[in-house]
Structures are given as C-alpha cells and as structure tokens.
Amino acid sequence: MIATSIKYKPAGQFEDTRFEKIHNVIVSNSNEGSICVAEEIADLIKSKQAQNKLCILGLATGSSPIKVYEELVRMHREEGLSFSNVVTFNLDEYYPMEINSVHSYYYFMHQHLFNHIDINPENINIPSGTVTQEELHQYCIDYDLKIKDYGGLDFQLLGIGRTGHIGFNEPGSHYNSGTRSITLDHITRVDAAPSFLGIDNVPKKAITMGIGTVKKAKRIVLLAWGHNKASVIKETIEGEVNSEVPATYLQDHSNTTFLINDEASHELTRIKTPWLVGPCIWTEELASKAIVWLCQLTNTSILKLTDKDYNNNGMSNLLAQEGSAYDLNIKMFNKLQHTITGWPGGKPNADDTSRPERAEPNKKKVIIFSPHPDDDVISMGGTFDRLVEQGHEVHVAYQTSGNIAVSDHEALKFAEVLKDINSNDPNIDAIIDNINSKKEDIEDHIDVRKLKGLIRKRESLAATRFVGVPDENIHFLNMPFYETGTVKKNAIGQEDIDIVASLIAHIKPHQIFAAGDLADPHGTHKVCLDAIFAALENLKHHDYMNDCWVWLYRGAWHEWDIHQIEMAVPMSPDQVLKKRKAIFYHQSQKDGVMFQGNDTREFWVRAEERNTETAKRYHALGLSDYAALEAFKRYHF
Numbered sequence: 001m002i003a004t005s006i007k008y009k010p011a012g013q014f015e016d017t018r019f020e021k022i023h024n025v026i027v028s029n030s031n032e033g034s035i036c037v038a039e040e041i042a043d044l045i046k047s048k049q050a051q052n053k054l055c056i057l058g059l060a061t062g063s064s065p066i067k068v069y070e071e072l073v074r075m076h077r078e079e080g081l082s083f084s085n086v087v088t089f090n091l092d093e094y095y096p097m098e099i100n101s102v103h104s105y106y107y108f109m110h111q112h113l114f115n116h117i118d119i120n121p122e123n124i125n126i127p128s129g130t131v132t133q134e135e136l137h138q139y140c141i142d143y144d145l146k147i148k149d150y151g152g153l154d155f156q157l158l159g160i161g162r163t164g165h166i167g168f169n170e171p172g173s174h175y176n177s178g179t180r181s182i183t184l185d186h187i188t189r190v191d192a193a194p195s196f197l198g199i200d201n202v203p204k205k206a207i208t209m210g211i212g213t214v215k216k217a218k219r220i221v222l223l224a225w226g227h228n229k230a231s232v233i234k235e236t237i238e239g240e241v242n243s244e245v246p247a248t249y250l251q252d253h254s255n256t257t258f259l260i261n262d263e264a265s266h267e268l269t270r271i272k273t274p275w276l277v278g279p280c281i282w283t284e285e286l287a288s289k290a291i292v293w294l295c296q297l298t299n300t301s302i303l304k305l306t307d308k309d310y311n312n313n314g315m316s317n318l319l320a321q322e323g324s325a326y327d328l329n330i331k332m333f334n335k336l337q338h339t340i341t342g343w344p345g346g347k348p349n350a351d352d353t354s355r356p357e358r359a360e361p362n363k364k365k366v367i368i369f370s371p372h373p374d375d376d377v378i379s380m381g382g383t384f385d386r387l388v389e390q391g392h393e394v395h396v397a398y399q400t401s402g403n404i405a406v407s408d409h410e411a412l413k414f415a416e417v418l419k420d421i422n423s424n425d426p427n428i429d430a431i432i433d434n435i436n437s438k439k440e441d442i443e444d445h446i447d448v449r450k451l452k453g454l455i456r457k458r459e460s461l462a463a464t465r466f467v468g469v470p471d472e473n474i475h476f477l478n479m480p481f482y483e484t485g486t487v488k489k490n491a492i493g494q495e496d497i498d499i500v501a502s503l504i505a506h507i508k509p510h511q512i513f514a515a516g517d518l519a520d521p522h523g524t525h526k527v528c529l530d531a532i533f534a535a536l537e538n539l540k541h542h543d544y545m546n547d548c549w550v551w552l553y554r555g556a557w558h559e560w561d562i563h564q565i566e567m568a569v570p571m572s573p574d575q576v577l578k579k580r581k582a583i584f585y586h587q588s589q590k591d592g593v594m595f596q597g598n599d600t601r602e603f604w605v606r607a608e609e610r611n612t613e614t615a616k617r618y619h620a621l622g623l624s625d626y627a628a629l630e631a632f633k634r635y636h637f
C-alpha cells in the first residue's frame with residue numbers, strides 16, 4: 001500500500017523519482033507541512049471514532065513535531081476534535097530522567113499536547129526515565145507488549161536525528177530491535193546540548209522504542225525541517241538500507257511518507273542536480289547552479305567548459321536552448337563577474353547597469369540588522385567597514401540582547417569588578433550571590449540576565465566604535481520574544497514586529513542588511529528574519545520603501561551557494577585582519593562559547609575560513625583571486 005492521504009501525492013506519479021527509495025513530499029515551509037500532518041492525524045482519529053474504535057498513536061518529541069501538536073490543540077479548542085478514543089505511545093525518554101524535569105519528554109508532551117486536550121491520562125504511555133536498572137529490561141518488554149495488545153500503532157510520527165536515528169535508535173541498531181535502553185551518540189548529545197546548557201548536562205542514555213516496533217506501525221510520517229537535516233535525508237532516501245543510518249530501515253515500510261521542507265530537501269539528487277534525473281525547465285537560476293556544479297565536477301573554470309562537458313553530464317538540452325558552450329560560458333562568467341563589487345553601497349558617479357547596487361543616492365542610509373550582538377561583524381564585518389569608510393550613514397540594530405550566551409563565570413568577573421568599585425551596593429552582592437548559588441537548569445535571575453545583556457551591549461559598542469560608527473547609530477532592540485531566560489524562546493509577537501518596523505520607519509533606509517539564515521526553523525535568526533519580513537510587509541506601501549533594497553547575509557553557520565550570490569564584496573588581507581579584530585571585541589563569545597553548535601572552530605575562524613573559501617571558489621571558476629569575499633543575496637519584498 002502506498003500513502004493514502006490525498007494531501008500527499010504518491011511518489012512516482014508526478015515527479016521523476018529516480019534515486020529515491022522512500023515516498024517524500026517537499027513543502028515550502030514547515031508550518032504548512034505540519035498542518036497537513038495534523039489533519040491526517042485528526043482524520044484518522046475521527047474515522048476510528050466513527051467505527052467506535054481506539055486510535056493508537058506513536059508520538060515523537062523534539063523541535064520537528066511542535067507545530068503538529070499546536071495545530072491538534074487548535075483543532076481541539078476550535079473545532080471540537082476529541083481525543084477521548086486516543087491512546088498514545090511515545091518513542092523515547094532520556095534515562096535516567098525525572099518526570100518533572102524541564103528536560104523530560106514527559107514534560108515536553110504535557111506542555112505541548114496532553115495538558116491542552118481531552119485525552120484520558122491513563123491512555124498516555126511515555127517510557128519512564130525513573131525505572132530502576134533492574135526493572136529496565138522487563139519494563140521495555142512490557143512496553144512493546146502493551147503496544148501489541150492494542151493491536152499495534154495505527155500511526156507513528158517521527159523526527160530524524162543527524163545521526164540518522166529515529167526514536168533514539170542510534171547507528172548500529174538492529175532492524176528488528178524492540179524497546180530497549182541505548183547509549184546516545186555523541187552527535188545527538190551535541191545537538192541536545194543547548195537546551196541542557198552544555199553537553200555535560202545531557203544524559204548519556206535513553207530508553208527508545210525499537211526499529212522493529214516502529215516498523216510495525218500501519219502508517220509512518222517522518223518530519224524533517226531545516227538545512228542541518230539535508231544530508232541525512234539524502235542518505236536515508238537515496239542510500240542503501242544500512243544500520244549506520246537506522247532511518248534507512250524505513251525503506252522497507254510500505255506506508256511511509258517523509259515530509260520535508262525546502263532546506264531539508266536540498267541535497268536530494270532531484271533538487272540538487274535535477275538534470276541528472278530527467279529533463280529540466282532551465283530557469284536562469286537553475287542554469288547557473290548547473291554550470292557551477294559542472295565546473296566543480298570537471299575541475300575546470302567556466303570559460304573552459306566544452307560542449308562535450310555539457311552533453312556528458314545531463315545538460316544537453318540546456319546547450320540546445322542556449323546555442324553553444326561558448327555562449328553559455330560567457331553569459332555565466334559575466335553574471336558572476338558582475339556580482340563582485342568593492343562598493344557595497346553603490347559606486348558614486350559610475351554606470352551602475354551591471355553593478356549589484358545603485359549609484360544613487362551616493363550617500364545611503366543603511367541599517368544592518370544583527371540577530372545577536374556579534375552577527376554584524378562575524379557575517380559582514382568587511383562590508384560593514386567599507387560602507388562606513390565610503391561615507392554612508394550606517395546604523396546597526398542588535399535585535400536580541402544575547403544574554404543567554406554569556407557564561408556565569410564571565411558575568412561573575414564583571415559583577416566582582418563592580419563590587420570592587422562600589423563595595424556597599426547590596427544589588428551587586430545579590431547578583432554575585434545569585435551567580436554563585438545558581439543550580440544547573442535553573443534560569444538566571446532577572447538582574448543576572450540584565451548584567452549579561454549589558455556585557456554584550458558594551459562589547460558591541462566597542463566593536464562598532466572600532467569600525468567607526470557613532471554610538472547614536474547603534475540600536476539595541478531587545479526584542480521580547482528572546483527574553484525567556486532559557487534556550488527556548490517565545491514565538492514571534494506583534495511587539496517584536498512593531499519594534500523592527502518603527503526603527504525602519506524612523507530611519508527610512510536605502511539599504512537593509514539582514515541575517516538570511518533559514519537553516520534552523522526554530523532558531524533565533526529565523527525569528528529575527530521573520531520579524532523583519534513582517535515589518536517590511538507592513539511598511540511597503542510607504543513611498544520611501546520604494547528606495548529600500550534588502551540584502552541577506554548568512555550567519556555563522558552556512559554560506560550562500562555560489563549561484564545564489566548577487567553581491568560579493570572582496571576583502572584585502574588587511575581588511576580580513578580588521579574584521580578579525582572587530583570580532584575579538586565580543587570577548588564573551590570567544591574561547592569556548594556556550595552555544596558553539598557542532599562546529600568546534602571559534603566564530604572568527606569560521607568567518608575567515610568561510611570568506612576565504614568563497615574567494616577560492618570564485619577563483620576556481622576563473623574569476624579574480626581575492627583573499628576573501630563576503631556574499632549577499634537580494635530579497636525582493
């Protein structure tokens with residue numbers, strides 16, 4: 001049987017799916033996909049109700065299913081969807097783990113779903129992180145037996161880890177495994193580290209439903225959102241079944257659908273190199289992408305590509321459409337050449353027909369939006385410097401306080417300096433006491449958060465003064481969605497949007513630079529970008545917005561693909577060093593920062609390596625040899 005829901009087009013019928021071994025549907029955004037899944041679950045619950053039957057659901061935690069639960073709760077509240085016939089089995093739980101810990105999956109499920117619906121509490125099954133070692137083996141057997149007694153899972157919701165785990169079935173898991181305890185993979189613990197405020201606090205073990213148990217479900221839907229899932233999604237959908245990527249076992253399940261968003265589908269052959277799959281509609285963007293790919297494949301620069309290179313690599317119809325390799329090569333070379341400019345604010349009095357920015361007005365008002373207080377210099381320090389040097393009125397807007405990323409020992413250092421200066425202030429004593437007595441997992445006292453935010457504010461001002469921007473052009477927006485005191489942030493609110501919109505309305509900029517990181521669908525950068533997009537939408541009817549161009553840079557994690565770049569700003573070796581110094585002013589984010597991610601390089605090293613890599617890529621394509629390049633893509637609103 002193949003996927004039955006009309007929402008999901010059966011694989012093979014509409015798309016050319018050569019290479020793909022699991023039915024998958026790509027959605028443009030995770031919200032839209034989540035709503036489809038919630039509807040499928042709701043339909044199942046209702047059809048079981050109509051037959052007077054129980055509906056047995058297997059549920060997942062993590063960031064991927066949050067919106068599905070939100071939608072189910074909405075349907076319960078607004079449409080009367082009842083869960084009275086629903087029995088749930090969760091996939092996993094950390095071990096050991098107290099149920100009332102904020103890190104427990106028990107807590108997660110109640111917070112996101114169970115507390116808000118009419119499910120009978122006795123019908124909720126979540127592996128218990130409190131069973132003793134002695135009880136554990138039998139407990140796991142009983143968990144499987146209980147699922148079996150209910151006649152198996154009607155529907156299993158899954159996420160996927162970067163290790164290829166489903167549930168916590170880490171690499172090496174057997175295709176027939178049952179519910180059991182398991183040692184978590186290092187990568188899984190790294191991914192969980194931010195919410196535990198450090199990897200040392202992440203449990204090393206978990207209890208997980210087995211692959212065998214999951215595979216017996218009658219219907220499986222796996223969700224994957226974001227760039228960081230792209231490579232595991234490719235391995236799972238296109239690779240051979242193997243225990244090193246346990247999710248590949250789902251290839252043998254006859255009613256599984258993967259629901260993935262654009263970013264997570266990025267590495268699939270049909271998305272990444274569709275010309276290898278079948279005939280393509282050659283848009284300009286696709287042709288650029290293919291030519292860059294062809295140069296990498298053949299280790300050749302653009303102007304040296306031949307008809308044979310195009311014909312041998314799935315691009316003969318592009319060649320036929322455009323004439324000859326010669327024409328195609330020249331067109332692509334010029335396109336890339338025209339992205340390069342040392343004048344990111346436009347070159348005064350120059351012909352700007354093939355430059356990325358307008359010449360007029362020759363002194364522009366610019367806002368650089370920086371989600372955290374350091375993304376400006378990390379991601380576009382060289383361009384920032386040029387804009388200031390070239391006389392534009394540059395403003396920087398730090399969208400969040402970034403307080404959560406300042407470690408306690410850093411805050412203590414500053415609090416103690418304050419104490420040395422003013423030993424009689426009881427508030428300073430209270431801050432020092434709070435830091436010293438802070439328990440793991442407990443959020444900072446409001447005054448400690450304030451101190452941490454001020455540390456980042458002063459670091460930012462040191463950096464912007466170094467670049468030459470007057471303090472009155474620096475705006476600390478302290479967007480409220482961020483101020484939860486924990487890693488988990490609130491959803492974007494009207495107040496966040498209004499703060500951004502009123503700054504834009506006040507400055508009336510000709511250029512906006514913003515962090516275009518879409519990698520993490522629930523991360524701070526994404527929320528900050530959404531707030532800017534929403535503000536632009538609200539303001540777009542004003543005349544001054546006709547003169548406003550928006551450029552997106554990428555944050556500390558990824559770079560634009562070469563074919564996406566619309567402005568590339570070169571840096572000399574001296575400018576690279578100046579950028580490095582500007583990043584160094586953010587001392588609290590240096591030398592082993594709290595939110596390092598899975599990349600152990602310091603931020604300044606990442607930034608430099610990324611900018612040098614972009615320059616090398618341009619050079620390999622036959623363009624000039626620069627020390628480093630910063631890259632931007634224009635956003636049209």
Ligand code: F6R
Nearest residue numbers: 060061062063064159160161167
């Ligand atoms: C959670 C679970 C895990 C997650 C996976 C992805 O119950 O079993 O397999 O689904 O680690 O996590 P997110 O969705 O946070 O990326």
